[in-house]
Amino acid sequence: MNASRREFLGMAGLSFVSLGAFGPRLFAQAAEESAAAANNDHVLVVIELSGGNDGLNTVIPFEEDLYYKNRRTLGIPKVNVHKISDGVGLHPALEPLAELYKEGRVAVVQGVGYPDPDRSHFRSMEIWQTASTEKLPPADGWLGRFIDQLPPNPDDGALPGLAFTGSLPQACQAARAVIPVVGELEAFAAAEQPAQREIALRRKLSTRAGAAKGSVQFLRNQAASVYRTVDRLKGAAEKYKSMVEYPGTPLGGQLKHAAQILAGGLGVRVMYTSQDGYDTHSGQADAHAGLLGDLSGSIAAFDKDLRGLGLADKVATVVFSEFGRRVDENASAGTDHGAASCLFVAGAKIKGGLFGRYPRLDKLGEGDLVFNTDFRSAYADLLQNWLGCPAQKILGSEFPALKLV
């Protein structure tokens, strides 16, 4: 964390104590919050769309002439759009998601972004993952911060967060907690041969306590996490019994794995997944349709699975991307990096519907859609109203929470 955030969090305690007459009420509120947090077992599943999803072709303003003028070959014909309101509809490949929307299980947020948009993948993704637009952002991510503030679990093998991606996303980097990447842990567990003495010694030396140089200490912490996670996950797969078929894609696999672990009752609160390929600089039409088809098919399968497992009320899924794409399509039948885009939240307990405002196509910012909803308002809503955690501590400042939950 940078110095100003450290100061902020340190100062908060002092000013709290000096409030005199307001003290008791705030104590009560804090106690309530803490009790709510303790009882809260809601799960947040995150789906990151990597590369910059073209929001304009995902949630489509099919009545706007400017849309078709700018998207000469990529424009989706009005007749193919799944209308969700008088002026806006979903890409044809999102049909399963449109079905869920009709059931009131999907919130579609329009015009999502942040001030002074950055069109670099890494910088913009960093902004979303750290929930910070500061030039020197904190090293930890918003989900890591959430997990760090959870009351310490007496159960040493607690797994509050899991990442199903290839490497740990910055959003899950925490100052204290270690969030495992699930991946092929099963392969490691399977590879352990029954040479007990050897395994025991290796485990001991990998995780030995005592002073050590920085990198060695880091490796020991990570090794301890490996063994803990393997122990915990061993039972989860056995408890999962389901007939739901997921798309045979990496995202489908990640969500299926997530459902498996949820069924195992391991107390996981945050699960991070991702879908790659959205950086459609050329030949966007087919590629984008394929990705969106995979996305909505996977979300629909996951939702169906959760319903069957009796877990639907406990899970909300947020879908985001680091930026949208330019309004004007380029000469390669693709689009370049843009700014404002859309964000989805899906779940049984979500207030379905359309939120935010569609950015104006006649009032662009340097050729890009201008945001009207800061992404951190969505985060604030999810943190406060879904995960039961005060948002300001995590986000560093106050953002008016959306009301999707």
Next chain:
Amino acid sequence: MARKFFEPFIPDAGDPFDARKAAHLLRRSGFGANSAQVAAAVGKGLEEAVDDLFADADDEDREFERTFNAIGGTLVNAGDPGVCQAWWAYRMLTTRHALREKLALFWHGHFATSVNKVEDTQLMLRQIETLRRLGPGSFRELALAVARDPAMIVWLDGQSNVKEHPNENFARELMELFTCGIGNYSEQDVLEAARAFTGWHRSGADFSFNAAVHDFGVKKFLGRRGKFDGGDVIDLLTAHPATPRFIARKLLRYFAAPNPPNDVVSEAAELYDRTQLNTRLFLRELFQSQYFFSPECYRSRIASPAEFVVGIARTLGVRQPATDLVGHLSAMGQQLLAPPNVKGWDGEEKWINSTTLAARLTYARSIPEMNAGENKFNPHCPVEEFVPADDKSAASIVEKLAQVLFQGELSSENREEFETFLIMGDEGPMLEAFREDEGLRMTKVRQLVGIMLALPEYQAY
């Protein structure tokens, strides 16, 4: 320029160029070395050992070329990226010019291009060859070659960059990731640079300048005006004051320490600038500097998958198919020829998560099980070469392994654990059996090697 960190390290009786320093040099400049190579380096002394690293291409390269051309046609026509990855892994395992290969891998992570989009394996192999050939020399020359490289042109949509409709992708990454870094140019500079690179296309496996679609007009770039083309943009970017710092920091991170402090980076940037961004000259200074041999650098990095896997093979003389190696590298998060994105691999602590560490531990324990026996084509770890079959003393065996893997740097705590482990059976100590039963003894020794390779201390590179 006042030097501090790059003051030459002068070995003397009090602080000699010993086995630990030699192993550190060979590890960082390459992929590790066996005991004989470490001893040879100690014998030569620091200066000559460093000279050897920069020896020119020779017979070995011609031998590789011959072998490659013999099977090259097959490789390229098969179009299987897996085979190409295995070919590069094979080079890393066997080359005498480890620094050249290590640098090629560095530049591959820097100008990160993925076969997953490029698809054409011939283009990818040619790019790697360019990085290998020009990697040690002038950064300007290397950057220019990369801008003209067909794989790069495919990767960052150069073929779509035409004057009617410039495609910014390459211009942006060139500045943000390849030369001066973010914050040192404007959005307008990106657009103007894109114009300068219009028409920089490829035709098959060769660069091809398409004049018909090139924007010959005047551009305003980094505060200058002129009818710049791509080459001019490269010249201006490599002359940008931020570029030496940006590249030097990466070189330090890769060869020296994971988080070099600002004053070290500043000195390194000044040095790199004075060499006119010549990587060979810079590394020569680094490898003979006090900083390089200081505690900040010694075993301060976390081995990348390539360093870990190839390092084990070269240190212990492990023989295994390069294709196996490639699979392990992928499980550990490093797919050769397929970095996750144009930013390459973040490295250091980012290499390690539950999954990738599990992959390393699984790999470590599998090494000593490689016992080819009669079949010399099976994978094999030649434990007998560093622990003679007639050595019956647990303490002596542990010392030998400590020398090979750590140049003797192993805590007494760990040594005791290992000596106990060797002589312990299921029902208690079995000292007699350990001494008399060679088969049993070598089985325990092999298990111990697996345990030592899995130590966090071993991955501290």
